[in-house]
Amino acid sequence: MAKMLDALAQPYHGLSFRFDRDKDWYFTDKSLAANPVCAHADHEKGLKIKLEVSLREKPAQSVRATPQIAQDYFALLPFKPADIPSLAFEEVVSEKIRAASQRSKIRDLHDLSEVARRPLKRELTRSLAVVKLWESDRDNLNYQQFAEQIKKGDQYDLGN
Numbered sequence: 001m002a003k004m005l006d007a008l009a010q011p012y013h014g015l016s017f018r019f020d021r022d023k024d025w026y027f028t029d030k031s032l033a034a035n036p037v038c039a040h041a042d043h044e045k046g047l048k049i050k051l052e053v054s055l056r057e058k059p060a061q062s063v064r065a066t067p068q069i070a071q072d073y074f075a076l077l078p079f080k081p082a083d084i085p086s087l088a089f090e091e092v093v094s095e096k097i098r099a100a101s102q103r104s105k106i107r108d109l110h111d112l113s114e115v116a117r118r119p120l121k122r123e124l125t126r127s128l129a130v131v132k133l134w135e136s137d138r139d140n141l142n143y144q145q146f147a148e149q150i151k152k153g154d155q156y157d158l159g160n
Helices: 002-007 072-076 089-102 106-115 122-135 143-152
Strands: 016-018 025-027 031-034 037-040 043-048 051-054 064-066 084-086
Antiparallel strands (some): 025 031, 037 043, 064 084
């Protein structure tokens, strides 16, 4: 995290970041995070953002450099947008399945409903999700329990 915060110390293409090293970054049990304010000339007050680095297990699949989704404004930039090191799509989906099994956040179900519309290597995703659930520190490798949690719906945090 210190290296990431050091990288944010200098402005980059008009973006600047402000943060208090003593209180704007922190560790949780499975991640470390920072909450800098990102600002630019047209928005000097800035907006607080969250940067989080997971400290869970290493990915099962190789991290891949993924091109950003093209945006109209890319043509106006004085540089080529960088590819972003990313988890493989099936690994992302398996992590979302794990999250949906471990917590009651409605956003997880929304994300999974969106994923259901995309092409997916289902057997690979299922295998990865089973491994992630098996290795987790909770007793949640139980499809019936997960399905009942969704059906019942009373424990979901609708604000998140």
